[in-house]
Amino acid sequence: MTADSRRLQPRKRPRQVRAELTRQRILTAAAHVFAEHGYAAGTTNRIAEQARISIGSLYQYYPNKDAILSELLLRHLDVAAASGPLPPEGSLEEIIRGQVRAVIENHRDDPQLLRVLIEQAPRSPELLAKIDQYERSRVAYVRELLGSHPEVRVEDTETAARLMVSTVELVVHKLVAAPDPIDVGRFEEELVAMLTRYLTQ
Template identity: 90%
Template sequence: MTADSRRLQPRKRPRQVRAELTRQRILIAAAHVFAEHGYAAGTTNRIAEQARISIGSLYQYYPNKDAILSELLFRHLDAAATEGPGLEEASLEGIIRNLVRAAIENHRDDPQLLRVLIEQAPRSPELLEKIDQYERSRAAYIRELLGNHPDVRVEDTETATRLVVSTIELVVHKVVAAPDPIDIGRFEEELVAMLTRYLTW
């Protein structure tokens, strides 16, 4: 483990219920602080104050704000990984809709926080590895879909896989995390239509 990686590691993993609750309070407070103040102004002092604990108590769990932000991003990726749809969906449009909707739901809870996580969170080797695993898993699902679904007409399924995965992840993040609001229902319909037409054209 590199020195930079160690900076992003929690100091300890709670084994008692009380300690786990304190850790959760820190993470909830940090999410609020980062969303409201951004990365630069999201100090550990502000996080401790929001969590209503002493700064010393916070440092018992996390060595710095980068470690807290990194853990929040890990949690975001874990949530995304558990929301993938299954291949049993009969309609290609239904499958694409499930993919798009899962991405939207995972992004819309707190778009301001998400912007900080994606654009400003430090990148440790462990975090980069987790992101890579998530992207590989999602790509494998799409690749299997394109290779087996009877409605798919694209010939180059490898390129199509990359286009679908990247389009859903990047467009949903860009639109949902943007400061100006959008009609989420209309956005979902248009993105589903765009991808479905591309795959069946």
């Protein structure tokens, strides 16, 4: 493990309930602080104050704010992976809508925090591996769907699957986390219509 990788690792993994609760308090406080103050002003002192623990206690769990931010992004990916793809049932438009809505819902809770995670969270090897695994599983699901659904007309299902997964993720990240709010209902309709037309014409 490189020095940069160690810098992004938690100092310890709690084994007792009390320690795990403290770790969760730190992460919850950090999410609030990063969302309210941004990355630069989201200091470990502010996080400790928000969590109502001493700075020394915080450093028992995390060596710096980058390690905290990295763990928040890992947690975000875990939630996204746990939501999983929907079963391939119904019309193609209904399936695409389910996929788009799931990604949108996973990003609506705290758009300010999401913007910090996307733009400024450090990328450890563990995090890059998890992102790659998440994307591969999504692409594999969509590729299988496109190869079997009777409404699909696109011929290159491998490229189409990668395009679809990347488009949904990147566009949702960009617009849901944008400083100026977007009409989420309208956004969903337009994105579903765009993808459906691409796959069926």
